[in-house]
Structures are given as structure tokens and as C-alpha cells.
Amino acid sequence: xxxxxxxxxxxxxxxxxxxxxxxxxxxxxxxxxxxxxxxxxxxxxxxxxxxxxxxxxxxxxxxxxxxxxxxxxxxxxxxxxxxxxxxxxxxxxxxxxxxxxxxxxxxxxxxxxxxxxxxxxxxxxxxxxxxxxxxxxxxxxxxxxxxxxxxxxxxxxxxxxxxxxxxxxxxxxxxxxxxxxxxxxxxxxxxxxxxxxxxxxxxxxxxxxxxxxxxxxxxxxxxxxxxxxxxxxxxxxxxxxxxxxxxxxxxxxxxxxxxxxxxxxxxxxxxxxxxxxxxxxxxxxxxxxxxxxxxxxxxxxxxxxxxxxxxxxxxxxxxxxxxxxxxxxxxxxxxxxxxxxxxxxxxxxxxxxxxxxxxxxxxxxxxxxxxxxxxxxxxxxxxxxxxxxxxxxxxxxxxxxxxxxxxxxxxxxxxxxxxxxxxxxxxxxxxxxxxxxxxx
Amino acid sequence: xxxxxxxxxxxxxxxxxxxxxxxxxxxxxxxxxxxxxxxxxxxxxxxxxxxxxxxxxxxxxxxxxxxxxxxxxxxxxxxxxxxxxxxxxxxxxxxxxxxxxxxxxxxxxxxxxxxxxxxxxxxxxxxxxxxxxxxxxxxxxxxxxxxxxxxxxxxxxxxxxxxxxxxxxxxxxxxxxxxxxxxxxxxxxxxxxxxxxxxxxxxxxxxxxxxxxxxxxxxxxxxxxxxxxxxxxxxxxxxxxxxxxxxxxxxxxxxxxxxxxxxxxxxxxxxxxxxxxxxxxxxxxxxxxxxxxxxxxxxxxxxxxxxxxxxxxxxxxxxxxxxxxxxxxxxxxxxxxxxxxxxxxxxxxxxxxxxxxxxxxxxxxxxxxxxxxxxxxxxxxxxxxxxxxxxxxxxxxxxxxxxxxxxxxxxxxxxxxxxxxxxxxxxxxxxxxxxxxxxx
Ligand SMILES: Cc1cc2nc3c(=O)[nH]c(=O)nc-3n(C[C@H](O)[C@H](O)[C@H](O)COP(=O)(O)OP(=O)(O)OC[C@H]3O[C@@H](n4cnc5c(N)ncnc54)[C@H](O)[C@@H]3O)c2cc1C
Ligand SMILES: Cc1cc2nc3c(=O)[nH]c(=O)nc-3n(C[C@H](O)[C@H](O)[C@H](O)COP(=O)(O)OP(=O)(O)OC[C@H]3O[C@@H](n4cnc5c(N)ncnc54)[C@H](O)[C@@H]3O)c2cc1C
Numbered sequence: 001x002x003x004x005x006x007x008x009x010x011x012x013x014x015x016x017x018x019x020x021x022x023x024x025x026x027x028x029x030x031x032x033x034x035x036x037x038x039x040x041x042x043x044x045x046x047x048x049x050x051x052x053x054x055x056x057x058x059x060x061x062x063x064x065x066x067x068x069x070x071x072x073x074x075x076x077x078x079x080x081x082x083x084x085x086x087x088x089x090x091x092x093x094x095x096x097x098x099x100x101x102x103x104x105x106x107x108x109x110x111x112x113x114x115x116x117x118x119x120x121x122x123x124x125x126x127x128x129x130x131x132x133x134x135x136x137x138x139x140x141x142x143x144x145x146x147x148x149x150x151x152x153x154x155x156x157x158x159x160x161x162x163x164x165x166x167x168x169x170x171x172x173x174x175x176x177x178x179x180x181x182x183x184x185x186x187x188x189x190x191x192x193x194x195x196x197x198x199x200x201x202x203x204x205x206x207x208x209x210x211x212x213x214x215x216x217x218x219x220x221x222x223x224x225x226x227x228x229x230x231x232x233x234x235x236x237x238x239x240x241x242x243x244x245x246x247x248x249x250x251x252x253x254x255x256x257x258x259x260x261x262x263x264x265x266x267x268x269x270x271x272x273x274x275x276x277x278x279x280x281x282x283x284x285x286x287x288x289x290x291x292x293x294x295x296x297x298x299x300x301x302x303x304x305x306x307x308x309x310x311x312x313x314x315x316x317x318x319x320x321x322x323x324x325x326x327x328x329x330x331x332x333x334x335x336x337x338x339x340x341x342x343x344x345x346x347x348x349x350x351x352x353x354x355x356x357x358x359x360x361x362x363x364x365x366x367x368x369x370x371x372x373x374x375x376x377x378x379x380x381x382x383x384x385x386x387x388x389x390x391x392x393x394x395x396x397x398x399x400x401x402x403x404x405x406x407x408x409x410x411x412x413x414x415x416x417x418x419x420x421x422x423x424x425x426x427x428x429x430x431x432x433x434x435x436x437x438x439x440x
Numbered sequence: 441x442x443x444x445x446x447x448x449x450x451x452x453x454x455x456x457x458x459x460x461x462x463x464x465x466x467x468x469x470x471x472x473x474x475x476x477x478x479x480x481x482x483x484x485x486x487x488x489x490x491x492x493x494x495x496x497x498x499x500x501x502x503x504x505x506x507x508x509x510x511x512x513x514x515x516x517x518x519x520x521x522x523x524x525x526x527x528x529x530x531x532x533x534x535x536x537x538x539x540x541x542x543x544x545x546x547x548x549x550x551x552x553x554x555x556x557x558x559x560x561x562x563x564x565x566x567x568x569x570x571x572x573x574x575x576x577x578x579x580x581x582x583x584x585x586x587x588x589x590x591x592x593x594x595x596x597x598x599x600x601x602x603x604x605x606x607x608x609x610x611x612x613x614x615x616x617x618x619x620x621x622x623x624x625x626x627x628x629x630x631x632x633x634x635x636x637x638x639x640x641x642x643x644x645x646x647x648x649x650x651x652x653x654x655x656x657x658x659x660x661x662x663x664x665x666x667x668x669x670x671x672x673x674x675x676x677x678x679x680x681x682x683x684x685x686x687x688x689x690x691x692x693x694x695x696x697x698x699x700x701x702x703x704x705x706x707x708x709x710x711x712x713x714x715x716x717x718x719x720x721x722x723x724x725x726x727x728x729x730x731x732x733x734x735x736x737x738x739x740x741x742x743x744x745x746x747x748x749x750x751x752x753x754x755x756x757x758x759x760x761x762x763x764x765x766x767x768x769x770x771x772x773x774x775x776x777x778x779x780x781x782x783x784x785x786x787x788x789x790x791x792x793x794x795x796x797x798x799x800x801x802x803x804x805x806x807x808x809x810x811x812x813x814x815x816x817x818x819x820x821x822x823x824x825x826x827x828x829x830x831x832x833x834x835x836x837x838x839x840x841x842x843x844x845x846x847x848x849x850x851x852x853x854x855x856x857x858x859x860x861x862x863x864x865x866x867x868x869x870x871x872x873x874x875x876x877x878x879x880x
Contacts, residue, residue, distance in 0.1 A: 011865065022878070043860050044800050058800035061865075293865045294858045315853050322857035331857055360484050360498035392863055393833005396856040400840045403854060413755050414843060416836040417762035417771055418734045420483050423832055425451065425501075425733045438462070 005104035009033030012274025013110035015300030023308025034080035035134035050164035059133035113238035113275035126217030126231040146230035153235035154181035172202035252278035254289035263303040273299035280316040331395035334382030346375040350435035354428040358420030445544040449473030452714025453550035455740030463748025474520035475574035490604035499573035553678035553715035566657030566671035586670035593675035594621035612642035692718035694729035701753040703743040713739035720756040771835035774822030790875035794868040798860035
């Protein structure tokens with residue numbers, strides 16, 4: 001009987017196993033997961049910290065029992081894989097009961113990402129990472145007991161944690177290296193709006209680099225000053241978690257595991273999926289690494305399909321990102337303007353501000369849209385939106401458009417719906433597009 | 441000097457004139473409009489009746505003065521065009537000051553649509569049409585003075601008026617010919633949800649045809665019974681307003697004015713745009729008539745571009761529709777399942793119910809998604825969504841997908857964003873798509 005082993009039971013690992021199970025009802029499937037949770041949602045951590053829900057089991061889409069009983073997938077929680085022998089096709093690991101060993105015909109590496117770190121001195125008992133749901137209860141207890149908290153890093157995680165903590169009354173110092181928040185998600189025009197908004201609730205320090213953290217997390221030393229706090233959250237980004245395999249499996253230039261469009265590594269029977277896996281940017285055709293949950297799930301689905309004998313190709317990524325800060329949703333897809341330039345495009349862009357509803361309909365929210373296109377081909381390269389409602393759907397629409405090479409004019413003609421209660425007859429996206437058309 | 445005349449100052453007429461003005465700063469441009477309003481938004485009428493706003497001037501995006509002063513477009517309100525001599529290129533009409541006459545080099549016919557009627561007996565002083573913003577104040581005054589109001593027709597306008605009137609405490613009897621409401625927008629599965637919802641507020645009579653209306657609008661006689669009410673709103677749909685030109689300009693099989701993809705009629709210098717104009721359905725390649733505001737605006741834009749010397753082609757329509765009833769947004773795009781069959785496709789479909797937010801995030805709303813695809817080509821043919829939030833964006837995304845011939849698998853891979861506060865990691869649309877994939 002064929003055996004599939006997955007290393008890591010997050011989104012990618014469980015998606016791959018579930019899909020393989022559906023296609024091969026008789027396959028033996030084993031998932032090793034070092035924590036107590038599988039099919040978990042790290043994305044919920046900030047909201048758990050904010051107190052929007054209290055049951056840690058809600059982090060899991062399905063429990064280990066569910067997978068065992070309903071899908072006949074053997075889930076080995078609290079079991080860390082420590083070595084993989086790719087030639088003999090054997091996985092070695094450790095559980096509470098002792099050492100484990102498993103042979104495989106197919107392997108899925110789905111170990112996710114790990115948080116990037118900062119040099120610390122004098123211990124780290126007050127340094128926190130919002131990373132794995134299995135630690136969320138402890139993280140929350142610790143954070144709730146503090147008053148002044150530093151967040152290092154003003155990317156998505158940084159601002160989501162800032163939202164959560166300011167919402168529950170903590171004093172937050174947000175230290176960010178760049179000149180505005182979310183600079184890897186959106187361009188200056190829109191980033192400034194969010195930076196100003198966050199600054200109303202938190203002390204935002206821009207253009208400032210942390211050099212070291214002392215006193216176990218209570219003293220932050222930057223290139224511009226020192227901050228005495230009760231604890232520090234490090235949110236300076238994540239890296240592919242490839243420690244276990246990096247000497248044996250080919251990595252790509254992004255540092256994540258290199259795969260073909262079937263999600264296969266350099267070993268034919270070894271697949272990789274999720275935050276540890278490299279992909280290809282559909283616009284630039286260059287290697288790209290997009291550590292977000294829908295991509296992880298779909299990569300897992302594709303790996304599972306191919307293992308299950310149903311051929312499927314992963315088309316690549318366009319780097320869709322969405323987050324929120326209080327009343328603002330913030331989304332982007334494609335390339336930022338600088339990125340576009342870097343990749344040899346000749347970007348033109350339009351940024352507009354509008355409202356989300358007809359001028360006569362109550363409670364309209366502000367919305368700001370930036371669209372980036374290539375001057376030569378007129379192809380859409382990127383879209384960024386900051387607004388009070390219906391941001392996600394517009395970003396999703398632009399994701400579809402960018403994935404299939406829509407031009408400015410193609411996008412103009414997308415037959416977006418109009419309802420005064422929730423949109424504008426000239427949708428803000430189309431208003432930005434019209435501005436690009438006038439430049440012709 | 442060249443002269444452009446537009447007949448009708450709604451969305452299409454003003455969009456065409458404005459675009460032509462931008463491209464040809466010196467052109468003489470005259471718009472004749474039979475009411476007192478231009479660039480008006482009929483879409484706001486139900487909300488005005490509901491009392492969500494009170495200033496009728498808000499119906500106008502821009503005032504006649506704005507067009508005169510800022511765009512040098514001569515707007516002749518309260519001026520009805522009564523005849524067009526296409527051979528001599530002369531427009532004749534009547535204003536309060538008397539007869540008017542204008543020669544043109546280019547003509548845009550943008551007369552919109554007119555409501556379909558029902559045979560009435562004994563007068564019509566209590567029969568109402570929610571059609572033109574210029575009559576909204578009077579309409580609202582009259583409706584507010586009544587208690588029990590019948591609405592004939594359970595399409596988009598019917599349910600929008602039912603929402604407005606039940607919201608302000610009127611007793612509403614909604615009489616609809618088909619077996620569920622919105623049957624020309626969505627299929628049974630989703631239509632039933634809305635039908636049940638509306639039935640909580642209004643007396644909904646299905647499978648019932650109105651035969652005549654008597655007592656000036658106070659007695660409705662159907663094939664099943666009689667209803668005594670204080671007044672009746674007719675909302676059984678609209679027809680292209682082509683009375684003025686139908687003997688001289690070629691109409692299409694939908695009854696609307698036939699145009700090429702430049703929006704030109706059978707006279708080279710005569711364009712047509714908006715609710716009076718036929719288009720082509722991108723999926724079926726057959727003539728189609730989609731009387732909605734974004735289409736009207738874009739048709740006008742294309743006509744204006746071509747008149748202005750900047751060549752542009754209108755790509756056709758996919759029939760995006762969006763409306764709401766209380767806590768539900770309702771959207772569709774593409775073909776309904778029956779429609780698809782009628783056009784020779786072999787439709788397969790999946791209908792799923794889900795939530796709009798992560799299971800742990802508060803205040804998630806219900807959402808129901810139906811996706812229709814062609815079994816042979818795997819191409820997406822239609823999408824329908826009923827849900828509590830973010831319906832429009834998903835429909836817009838599907839509009840983009842359908843316009844460019846996305847397959848089921850293409851759609852699966854659209855990199856939709858995920859934020860627990862406003863979506864699901866497997867988006868409801870993707871869940872429906874996965875169901876279609878499993879059928880393979
Ligand atoms: C706080 C936070 C918020 C986020 N918010 C969003 C969001 O809003 N939207 C979004 O799209 N994405 C978000 N993400 C990213 C998203 O969570 C990831 O993209 C997704 O979880 C990746 O899934 P994965 O299966 O690749 O990795 P993971 O979910 O990280 O799962 C990998 C699993 O492998 C296990 N593992 C690792 N090594 C071993 C080993 N040697 N042996 C056994 N098990 C091992 C780990 O314990 C882990 O459970 C967020 C991430 C974080 C941390
Ligand atoms: C109550 C209602 C709600 C709606 N809701 C929505 C919605 O939510 N979303 C959506 O997309 N669409 C909606 N629509 C449809 C939308 O309003 C139309 O698609 C849009 O107005 C069409 O623009 P148009 O310029 O073609 O026609 P119109 O807006 O009808 O303008 C045509 C103009 O021509 C004038 N005219 C006609 N004949 C003559 C003549 N002989 N001489 C001079 N002037 C003339 C008319 O007075 C009118 O002002 C709604 C329509 C109604 C009635």
C-alpha cells in the first residue's frame with residue numbers, strides 16, 4: 001500500500017493530505033505535527049489577543065480527531081520530525097512517547113515559516129512572537145499582563161498586533177525601519193494614510209532601526225534612542241522554515257524550497273507546499289515567495305492532487321495581501337510601483353480618493369485606490385486599495401485581472417455592478433483606470 | 441465648427457458628451473433633456489422613497505450649470521426632442537419657450553428606457569412608476585400618504601421598492617408572476633432565500649398574473665383573486681425607449697437600437713448609448729440588452745471617445761446585476777442555468793452556503809454562492825451570490841473572469857485575499873468552484 005507522509009500539519013499539510021485522501025481512498029496517510037494543533041489558523045492570533053474570541057480550539061478548522069475519523073488521516077501531533085532520509089525515504093522524529101520513524105512513497109514538506117529574529121541581550125522572557133496558534137493562550141496571558149508594549153516592525157503583523165493591543169487599552173510603541181508603515185504592502189500615497197491613522201492610537205517611530213534588545217525585552221535600543229517598555233513583540237517578518245531540509249533539498253533564490261509547477265522538489269516523490277515553498281510571480285515570471293494562507297492551501301491542494309494521480313499545475317502567484325487597521329481595510333495585489341520599475345517595467349500609476357457609496361446614500365466610507373500599469377504594454381501590474389468597506393472584493397477582482405494580463409482598457413470594461421448602497425456608478429477602481437486612460 | 445447633439449441627458453448622454461468635450465475642446469455640444477434633471481441617478485429612487493435622503497438635487501451627479509460652465513456643454517432641460525431628420529441631420533423639439541431645432545454633425549441617442557405598462561381601467565391616479573428622478577418628490581409624497589400599497593413585479597425594482605416601503609411601515613402586497621422573486625436575476629436555490637426573506641415583511645403572491653387594475657389603482661385583479669389597496673406601483677420591467685427613432689433607425693432583436701462595437705447605428709454619424717441600446721453578450725455572442733447604469737455610462741464613454749476621434753470598442757456585456765433586500769446583498773453575472781441551457785451550453789453547477797468571516801471572528805454573515813460552468817469547455821458561465829457582505833466584489837471578480845473566459849480551474853487559482861475579519865481562507869466562491877472540480 002502506498003504511504004504519504006506530510007511534515008507539518010498546517011494549512012498546506014492538511015490540504016495536501018485531504019486532497020490525496022479524496023483521490024486515493026486506500027492510501028496510508030500520516031501527518032507529523034510538532035505542536036498540538038493541526039489545520040490551524042495563525043491569522044487569528046491578533047484577534048485572539050484582542051479578545052474577539054476565547055476558545056483556542058477555534059483556531060483549528062478541524063481537530064486531529066476529525067482527520068482520524070472522517071478522513072482516515074493519521075495525525076501525529078506533538079511529534080517533531082528531526083531528520084529525513086530522502087534516499088531511503090524515511091522520516092525520523094521525536095514524540096513524547098519517544099523516537100518515531102516512518103517510511104514514505106510520497107512526502108509533503110509543509111513546515112511553514114518561522115519568524116525572523118533580532119539580536120537580544122540579557123534573556124528573552126519578555127520577547128514575544130505572534131506566530132503559532134498553539135502558543136496563543138500563553139501569548140495572550142502574557143501580553144494582557146503588560147502595560148507598555150513595543151512592536152518592532154510595521155508590516156502586516158505589526159499593525160494587526162497594534163490594532164489588537166491599542167484596542168484593549170495597551171500603550172503601544174511601534175518601531176519601523178522605513179518611512180511609512182506597510183511599505184512592503186502599499187506605496188507611499190496610501191501608506192501615509194495608514195501611518196497617520198495608526199499614529200492616533202500608538203507612538204509610531206519611523207526610519208528607526210532596532211540594534212539590540214536588552215533586559216529580556218524591556219529595553220529597546222535603536223539607532224536613534226532607547227525605549228523602556230514592559231515587553232516587546234518582534235514582527236519583522238518571516239522566513240521559510242527549511243532548516244530540516246536545506247542541505248538536501250534544492251532551495252530557490254528566495255530561500256524557500258524550489259518546486260516545479262506540480263509542487264515537486266528535486267526528488268520526484270517529494271512535494272513541498274505552503275510558506276516554506278517558492279513559487280513564480282505571474283507578472284515577472286521570476287521566483288517569488290508569498291507566505292499567505294490561500295496560497296498555502298492551494299499549493300497543498302495541487303500537491304495532493306498530483307500525489308492522488310489527478311494532474312494539476314500551480315500557475316504562480318500575484319502576491320495578494322489584505323489586512324485591516326480599525327476602520328480601514330488595506331489590500332494590494334501585483335507589484336508595487338518601485339518593484340515594477342526594478343523588474344524592468346515602465347510603470348505609470350493613478351491614485352484617486354473616493355467614496356464607497358452613492359453620494360446620497362448614508363454612511364459612505366472613504367476609499368483610496370492606486371492602480372499601476374506598464375506604459376508600453378498597457379498591462380495592469382498592480383492595485384492597492386485602502387478603504388472602509390468592500391476593499392477585498394476589488395482586490396480579488398484585480399487579482400483575476402492581473403493573473404490573466406488584463407490591459408488598462410480590459411479593466412475599464414469589467415462590468416462591475418452598481419448598487420448605490422454599496423458602490424459608485426463609476427467605481428473607484430474604474431475612476432483610477434480612467435485616469436490612466438487619459439494619460440494616453 | 442462640428443456640432444454634437446445628444447438626445448437624453450441621463451448617464452449615457454452626459455457621459456458621451458463629457459468624453460467628446462475632453463477630446464474635442466472646440467466642438468459645439470448640445471444636450472436635449474425632456475425633464476429638469478441631467479446626469480441623474482434613477483437608482484436612488486427607492487432610497488429616496490425610503491427617506492434615506494431628502495434633497496432631490498442629490499439625484500444629479502452634476503447640475504446643468506456645472507455642464508454649462510465647467511464643460512461648455514449646452515444643456516437644454518425641459519426640452520423634448522420630437523423628431524429627428526436623419527438625412528438632413530436636424531433635430532426638432534419642444535421646450536417651454538416653443539419649438540427648437542438643431543443641426544448636428546454627430547448625434548447621440550441616449551433616451552434610456554421606459555417602464556412597461558399594464559392595462560388599467562377607470563383612470564390611473566393611483567398608479568405609480570418609480571422611474572425618473574425628476575418625479576421622485578411627487579412619487580414619494582403620494583406613496584407616503586398611502587397605507588397599503590401593491591407592487592406588481594418581483595424583479596429588482598419590485599424588491600427595492602418593497603424594501604423601501606416596508607421599512608417605513610407600509611403594508612405591501614407584492615404580486616409576482618413567477619414561482620420565486622428575482623427569477624430573472626438568480627436561480628431558484630438562491631431566489632427562494634430572498635423570497636422567504638421578503639415574505640417576512642410583505643404579503644408575497646407568487647405564480648399570480650395581474651389581469652387588470654381598476655379604480656385608478658386601488659383594485660388589482662389577478663388570475664387568482666382581487667386586492668383592494670390604496671395604490672399600485674408597476675414594476676414589471678422596462679423597455680428600450682425607441683419610440684422617437686424606431687421607424688428610421690435599425691433596431692436589434694432585443695428591441696433596442698442596434699449598434700456596432702463603436703456604438704454607431706446604421707447612420708455613421710449617429711451613435712446610440714445606454715438603456716435604449718443593444719449590445720452583445722460576451723458569453724453567447726448573441727444580441728443582449730442590459731439596462732444598467734455602469735453599462736450605460738461606458739457605452740456613452742465609448743460613443744464619446746469615437747466621436748472625439750479616439751477609437752474605442754465596446755466589448756459587450758455579461759449582465760452583471762446587483763441589488764439588496766434588508767440584510768442581503770444579491771448579485772449575479774453571466775448566464776442563469778436555464779439561460780445557459782437555452783443557449784446550447786451543457787451547464788453544471790454548484791451551490792454552497794457559507795459564512796463571510798473566519799469561524800472565530802464575530803458577526804459573520806451568511807453567504808450563498810452558485811457557480812455555473814459548461815461541462816464541455818469547463819468555462820465559467822455564471823455566478824450568483826446572496827449574502828450579508830462583500831457580495832459585490834465577488835461578483836465583480838466573476839465578471840472579470842467570465843469576460844475573459846476563465847475556466848473552473850483558472851477561477852480556483854484566482855489569488856483571492858484572506859483576512860479573517862472579512863473572508864474565509866477557502867473563499868465561498870472557491871468552495872463552490874472546488875465542488876465543480878470534484879465532479880470531474
Ligand atoms: C499572526 C499571523 C497572522 C496571519 N494573518 C494572515 C492573514 O490574515 N491572511 C493570510 O492569508 N495569511 C496570514 N498569515 C499567514 C498564514 O498563517 C500562513 O500563510 C499559513 O499558515 C501557511 O500555512 P503552512 O501550512 O504553510 O504553514 P503553517 O501554518 O506555519 O504550518 C506549518 C506547521 O508545520 C509544523 N512544523 C514545522 N516544522 C515541523 C517539523 N519539523 N515537524 C513537525 N511539524 C513541523 C508547525 O508546527 C506548523 O504547525 C498570518 C500568519 C501569522 C503568523
Ligand atoms: C428605480 C430604478 C433603480 C435602478 N437601480 C439601478 C441600480 O441599482 N444599478 C444600476 O446599475 N442600474 C439601476 N437602474 C438602471 C439605471 O438607472 C439605468 O441603467 C441608467 O439610468 C441608464 O442611463 P441612460 O442614460 O441610458 O437612461 P436614463 O437615465 O433613463 O436617461 C435617459 C434620459 O433621456 C431623456 N429623454 C428620453 N426621451 C427624450 C426625448 N425625446 N427628448 C429629450 N430627452 C429625452 C429622459 O428624460 C432621461 O432623462 C435603476 C433604474 C431605475 C428606474
